[in-house]
Amino acid sequence: MKKSAIIGLITIAMCVGFLVSLNADTSTYATFAEAAKxxxxxxxxxYWEKSKGTYYDAEKDANHFAFYMKDQNGALGKVVYNGTKPQDFERSEKLVLIGEMKSGTFYASKILMKCPSKYNNDLVEVKQDGKVEKYN
Structure with a gap:
């Protein structure tokens, strides 16, 4: 076998190994219990637990936003985000938090929000005071 063929096979094997190692670290969504471990x-x-409300005081600390969220299993957890409150947070349908759990509190470094589709004709928003508004 030629040296160039051997070098080519080694290069291909290294690339495949690198791609497999990238995929090995990716995971699906976790729960608060898994993050605590x-x-x-x-x-x-x-989902944001609307009954618990949010804490954000821009005058006191503009980079502190806290709220409660229920994970996929229904477990309630406190979330602290060191940043400003995301625009349209109250309108979000689902939340994906990226961060880590420390002392029973999830500290999010990023918040990704799934907002309602503008093409949804029967959109209903429930506000904190219990009033329901329907948008057409």
């Missing part, structure tokens, strides 16, 4: 970054998907 390990001190690394997790993606937790869930």
């Amino acid at each position: 390990d001190a690394r970054e997790f993606h937790v998907m869930g």
Whole structure:
């Protein structure tokens, strides 16, 4: 076998190994319980618990936003985001938090929001005071 063929096969094997190692670290969404077990970054998907409200005081600390979220299993967890409150947070349908759990609180480094589709004809928004508004 030629040296160039051997080098080519080794290069291909290294590339395949590299691609497999990238995919090995990707995971699906975790729950708060899974995030509490390990001190690394997790993606937790869930819904904002509207009855608990939010905490954001721009005058006191513009980079502190806190709220409660239910994960996919229905477990309630406190979330702290060191950043400004995301625009249209109240309108979001689902949340994906990227961060880690420390002392029973999930500290999010990023918040991804799934907002209602503008093409949804029967969109209903429930506000904190219990009033329901329907948009057409």
